[in-house]
Amino acid sequence: SQTIHQWPATLVQPVGSPLSLECTVEGTSNPNLYWYRQAAGRGLQLLFYSVGIGQISSEVPQNLSASRPQDRQFILSSKKLLLSDSGFYLCAWSAGRAYNEQFFGPGTRLTVL
Amino acid sequence: DQQVKQNSPSLSVQEGRISILNCDYTNSMFDYFLWYKKYPAEGPTFLISISSIKDKNEDGRFTVFLNKSAKHLSLHIVPSQPGDSAVYFCAASANTDKLIFGTGTRLQVFP
Numbered sequence: 278s279q280t281i282h283q284w285p286a287t288l289v290q291p292v293g294s295p296l297s298l299e300c301t302v303e304g305t306s307n308p309n310l311y312w313y314r315q316a317a318g319r320g321l322q323l324l325f326y327s328v329g330i331g332q333i334s335s336e337v338p339q340n341l342s343a344s345r346p347q348d349r350q351f352i353l354s355s356k357k358l359l360l361s362d363s364g365f366y367l368c369a370w371s372a373g374r375a376y377n378e379q380f381f382g383p384g385t386r387l388t389v390l
Numbered sequence: 391d392q393q394v395k396q397n398s399p400s401l402s403v404q405e406g407r408i409s410i411l412n413c414d415y416t417n418s419m420f421d422y423f424l425w426y427k428k429y430p431a432e433g434p435t436f437l438i439s440i441s442s443i444k445d446k447n448e449d450g451r452f453t454v455f456l457n458k459s460a461k462h463l464s465l466h467i468v469p470s471q472p473g474d475s476a477v478y479f480c481a482a483s484a485n486t487d488k489l490i491f492g493t494g495t496r497l498q499v500f501p
Contacts, residue, residue: 281433283433309487311488313491319493320396320491320492320493320494321479321481321491321494322491323490326488367433367434369433373487374487377487378424378436379489380436381426381433381434381435382433383433384431384432384433386431
């Protein structure tokens with residue numbers, strides 16, 4: 278069966294510090310991978326989307342970047358965090374075809390102080 | 391522009407009664423719809439989906455209804471249970487592998 282891991286579970290970082298969140302998927306190959314953010318009181322906003330190694334689509338302009346160095350690894354990064362980067366970050370995968378459900382990881386709660 | 395809208399931020403229902411969560415969309419190209427359930431500090435879990443060729447899909451206590459002419463879908467949970475208390479997101483897709491999510495409705499089921 279497929280599983281998706283995210284770490285860390287929680288993170289408190291000062292403004293201006295760098296960020297690296299990691300997501301890995303097991304039990305499937307060539308998945309589509311997604312990064313979402315859920316800000317307080319808001320829905321799920323798609324940040325980045327990848328259909329393969331090295332292929333990243335950015336959905337919204339922002340202070341973050343994403344990379345996919347391996348087939349089942351997706352990394353969310355920032356060089357300098359802003360207060361507005363606080364939120365709940367979710368990684369998800371899908372089988373890479375239309376009409377497929379996405380399956381979410383446990384999430385990372387990021388607080389920028 | 392919010393293409394998928396959940397206009398009720400919260401809903402409170404007594405245990406055993408029906409819960410009805412609503413979702414409206416604006417993009418007529420959407421042809422696949424999903425509902426997710428999310429507990430605090432966890433990732434959303436997939437509940438049920440419906441294709442635009444159907445107007446109803448049922449799975450146990452959960453039924454999703456789609457009204458394409460009104461661009462409206464709803465999730466019915468019957469009977470509601472305390473464990474159903476969570477935030478529910480609807481999502482839509484237009485023949486792609488990207489989903490557009492609504493803002494969520496917090497359901498509270500009380501005894």
